[in-house]
Ligand SMILES: NC(=O)C1=CN([C@@H]2O[C@H](COP(=O)(O)OP(=O)(O)OC[C@H]3O[C@@H](n4cnc5c(N)ncnc54)[C@H](O)[C@@H]3O)[C@@H](O)[C@H]2O)C=CC1
């Protein structure tokens with residue numbers, strides 16, 4: 001049973017598939033009301049109100065996934081989640097149209113002074129001359145941040161006869177052309193736009209993007225809109241520009257602090273505001289809730305999530321292709337780690353054959369996680385494996401080769417440790433399973449499953465019998481036994497698969513057999 005805490009108002013209709021699952025227990029409470037049981041939850045679902053801080057994550061040691069029913073994840077400490085191996089997903093496009101429409105509604109309201117006129121009429125006034133506005137037609141709209149919402153705003157602006165001037169340092173010329181907009185520098189947009197709307201995420205680079213210096217570069221009489229994130233337009237910096245009349249009006253759906261309380265901007269007649277309503281439509285809420293609910297179900301079923309912030313994006317098709325190799329990678333890493341239980345500096349992974357054409361990043365992350373698992377006390381998985389490796393000074397790299405050793409595919413892992421290097425190679429045979437085909441310099445063939453015993457010995461007659469006798473005397477049944485050697489009479493090895501794990505006493509008894517040099521338990 002997986003426990004899911006839903007700590008913000010998320011569409012119940014959208015969450016219905018989760019509620020219907022017998023495997024999932026949903027609790028709807030604010031995190032502050034769930035203090036006593038925070039440690040029991042496997043998943044946390046939020047919108048923008050819940051602040052998912054490192055402190056909160058510390059109280060949720062069982063948490064595996066955070067779902068954001070919306071776009072912005074600036075309320076989630078993604079680094080802290082990643083460090084703990086917690087997957088963070090969002091619903092990137094479910095509320096795009098609603099946010100774009102809200103931006104447009106704000107734009108029209110701003111230039112036609114609709115909120116002010118509305119209040120006036122409700123106050124029993126009829127003052128038509130006080131509310132003369134401007135047309136949108138023929139105006140220059142500056143869009144800063146041209147992703148999903150920015151581009152939807154542009155489509156609507158063109159329908160209104162506006163010309164669109166875009167600043168987005170990550171926008172390609174091809175995409176801009178396709179969407180019929182011109183790309184400019186930030187300074188150019190600031191200089192020409194009659195109305196500027198921001199649609200970037202809140203990042204180190206975008207915080208205060210429209211501050212004193214850049215506001216001074218705008219046209220006198222400019223209108224500004226922020227339906228993205230509080231802080232992209234610096235609220236304090238705006239005040240003198242409103243006081244001087246340089247800025248004709250501002251529309252804000254978002255604030256640096258939400259709710260903004262008794263904010264000085266609220267005193268300006270030409271500042272119009274909404275309480276973070278961009279995504280607050282029935283349609284958007286159903287979309288985003290459905291998206292995160294489906295992703296969560298996939299996650300708990302062990303299927304791929306497609307909208308993760310801290311995992312490489314993986315479609316269902318790609319996932320199905322890499323799934324087998326993902327498991328093989330995990331096993332290669334796990335076995336290598338136990339065999340090399342010494343400090344290591346570097347892991348080198350080589351992909352050959354059919355696997356080399358797939359999305360190997362994910363397989364490498366899985367291999368790294370398998371390698372690190374016996375070495376770290378905390379959770380390590382494909383989310384945080386790269387970060388944990390870095391913390392421990394372990395570097396890793398991927399190579400691609402044609403050398404498949406006669407198999408259709410081959411993954412080879414070489415671990416460089418202090419004074420020792422170890423190589424293990426594996427292949428996946430469809431409908432048959434994983435095979436380890438090379439182990440520490442010896443060609444061999446065994447299934448990496450269950451309780452394995454590695455024995456290194458000199459190649460002498462009678463060794464198999466001696467090992468069998470010792471195990472038999474300790475009531476340990478051998479499921480399979482594979483032998484291999486470098487050369488006749490030289491270094492040889494046995495890999496045994498046992499029905500149960502063996503204790504230290506059995507290992508010592510085996511180590512005492514003449515010509516046996518090493519005995520090691522390996523879990524796969
Ligand atoms: N008010 C509301 O209720 C809602 C607000 N949002 C917010 O709207 C914003 C945009 O969302 P989407 O369009 O879905 O995101 P997106 O990721 O599709 O687009 C963001 C764009 O900003 C650009 N960008 C990044 N850094 C930039 C910089 N320094 N200067 C200029 N451009 C930069 C990126 O290249 C990207 O094209 C986000 O902050 C999101 O959280 C989203 C939905 C609802």
Ligand SMILES: O=C(O)C(=O)COP(=O)(O)O
Nearest residue numbers: 047048049070071072279
């Ligand atoms: O999706 C976003 O980024 C939003 O800002 C919407 O926030 P909300 O889910 O309405 O709290």
